[in-house]
Amino acid sequence: MKNPLSICFVSPQIAPFVQQAEMAEIAAQLPIALKEIGHDVRVMMPNYKSVNERKFVLRDVIRLRDMSMNLGDQEIKISAKSSFLPDSKVQVYFLDNKSYFGRPGIYIDPATGKPFPDNAERFAAFCLGCLQTLRVLHWQPDVIHCFDWPAGLLPLYLKTVFADEEFFAKTKFIFTFNGYSPLAEFSSETPQKIGLSEYLVEQATELFTGKKFNALKAGIAYSDLVLVGSESLAQEMMEEDILPDDVKSLLQTNKSKLVGMVSGINYKTWDPETDKYLAMNYNGRSVTRKVENKKILLDKVGLPYAEGVPLLSYHSGYSTEKGADVVLKAIDDLLKLKCQLVVLDEGDGSLKKEFEKKAKKHARQMALAPKSAEMKHLLLAGADIALFPAKHERLGSEAFRCLRYGTIPVAHASGVYKDSIIHFDAEAEQGAGFLFKDNTAAALVKAVQSAVAIYRDAKKWQKLIRNALKENHSWETVATRFSKLYQKIATQKK
Numbered sequence: 001m002k003n004p005l006s007i008c009f010v011s012p013q014i015a016p017f018v019q020q021a022e023m024a025e026i027a028a029q030l031p032i033a034l035k036e037i038g039h040d041v042r043v044m045m046p047n048y049k050s051v052n053e054r055k056f057v058l059r060d061v062i063r064l065r066d067m068s069m070n071l072g073d074q075e076i077k078i079s080a081k082s083s084f085l086p087d088s089k090v091q092v093y094f095l096d097n098k099s100y101f102g103r104p105g106i107y108i109d110p111a112t113g114k115p116f117p118d119n120a121e122r123f124a125a126f127c128l129g130c131l132q133t134l135r136v137l138h139w140q141p142d143v144i145h146c147f148d149w150p151a152g153l154l155p156l157y158l159k160t161v162f163a164d165e166e167f168f169a170k171t172k173f174i175f176t177f178n179g180y181s182p183l184a185e186f187s188s189e190t191p192q193k194i195g196l197s198e199y200l201v202e203q204a205t206e207l208f209t210g211k212k213f214n215a216l217k218a219g220i221a222y223s224d225l226v227l228v229g230s231e232s233l234a235q236e237m238m239e240e241d242i243l244p245d246d247v248k249s250l251l252q253t254n255k256s257k258l259v260g261m262v263s264g265i266n267y268k269t270w271d272p273e274t275d276k277y278l279a280m281n282y283n284g285r286s287v288t289r290k291v292e293n294k295k296i297l298l299d300k301v302g303l304p305y306a307e308g309v310p311l312l313s314y315h316s317g318y319s320t321e322k323g324a325d326v327v328l329k330a331i332d333d334l335l336k337l338k339c340q341l342v343v344l345d346e347g348d349g350s351l352k353k354e355f356e357k358k359a360k361k362h363a364r365q366m367a368l369a370p371k372s373a374e375m376k377h378l379l380l381a382g383a384d385i386a387l388f389p390a391k392h393e394r395l396g397s398e399a400f401r402c403l404r405y406g407t408i409p410v411a412h413a414s415g416v417y418k419d420s421i422i423h424f425d426a427e428a429e430q431g432a433g434f435l436f437k438d439n440t441a442a443a444l445v446k447a448v449q450s451a452v453a454i455y456r457d458a459k460k461w462q463k464l465i466r467n468a469l470k471e472n473h474s475w476e477t478v479a480t481r482f483s484k485l486y487q488k489i490a491t492q493k494k
Helices: 024-036 119-137 153-158 215-222 231-239 245-254 287-301 322-335 350-361 373-382 397-403 416-422 441-455 458-470 475-491
Strands: 008-012 040-046 067-073 076-085 091-096 143-147 172-176 212-214 225-230 258-260 311-314 339-344 366-370 384-388 408-413 434-436
Touching: 008 024, 024 040, 024 091, 024 143, 024 475, 040 119, 040 172, 076 311, 091 119, 091 258, 143 153, 143 339, 143 475, 153 172, 153 215, 172 215, 172 475, 212 215, 215 245, 215 339, 225 231, 231 245, 231 258, 231 416, 287 311, 287 339, 287 366, 287 373, 287 458, 311 322, 322 339, 322 350, 322 441, 339 350, 339 373, 339 408, 350 366, 366 373, 373 397, 373 475, 384 397, 384 441, 397 416, 397 458, 408 441, 408 458, 434 441, 441 458
Parallel strands: 008 040, 008 143, 040 091, 143 172, 172 225, 225 258, 311 339, 311 384, 339 366, 384 408, 408 434
Antiparallel strands: 067 076, 076 091
């Protein structure tokens, strides 16, 4: 490719090594896609106790052993082990310090159920270790892409403590986050503990939430570009009550560098033509086979198959953020449309019990499906319509998987969905989903009613499915857009 870049990804989680959030999948798949189009890409993450070193063949790197650095008033040592992202040539460096990462848990202590009290020091050490690894390797990245608050300290260090260091003089920083977590907040003594206090005199106010130092705000304030899941999500973050007021205010102050970019999914993993979990594989030319998966799915969850009855699915967990409360309120009216509903039984909480009550009440029309890899794939292929009433969708991966399998999304027009799902125009026969503006049960039912009307017109429904199957949300396609963004930021003057 013309003008390839050196790009370093820094993330607290990377799939498949450690994955507690969807962002871990992005931190794996985006580097692979960028590597395949010609960029020099490497990634870094902590070497947690839960990382299976034997399975993923982590190797010691002699020159990266026991690298010394200062963390506040103490001297620490960090080592880095090396491996590759599976089925790729993307090298991964695992930052290793047994005191900080050789314990159960990522952010939360399993013994207490509370955040580790030294999380600030742990991830400060991780960020400092990443910088030292780059120095020892003599690899100068054009762009360092930092994911979420644990990596938010990295641009802060480089633009304060190491501001005069020639090695990183031309490096640009991108910071990605898609939501807020109180885990980013630390005591007021934190800057002193991690060696930042003397550099944060004028900037102290903007990096604090009340009296607490905030690592997420550090990433926002000190990066050259702040990246979120889509342009609509960026607007919603600045205008609506998604974030705490002080974080929202900081975003508004930095809106000139706030960018929305829709992510993708792995088309090799999610492929109805080759999916090993399906009863019958299919593609755009054999879409009539899709119904065989519906029959198997219904049999597995104990519901009868009836020709001409649309099957709805909901598989986003029992979270109000994902709209589970909206689905719950809508169930009685949805089933009056002569539909069936399968809900993936994932997660806990008070709403789970309410869904269980609804399933008992509508035992001939509704079922909860036990969570498993097979069920997740079968639900994608077997359902006709999938419900996505998230308040502010941050990533959109599940809806993209539905489109990949020809299952039609009915989604709240917010966040990523607003920017990526094209509402179906029945006359022009264009579009591949249905959007509703008000995030209410009534609006969801009305949108599903529109989808069901199309479902009962076999010709239009087949056209709609084929439209969905033609959509392309693959990382290969998405990476080209990200590549242009990296090229643009890398050539900007500091």
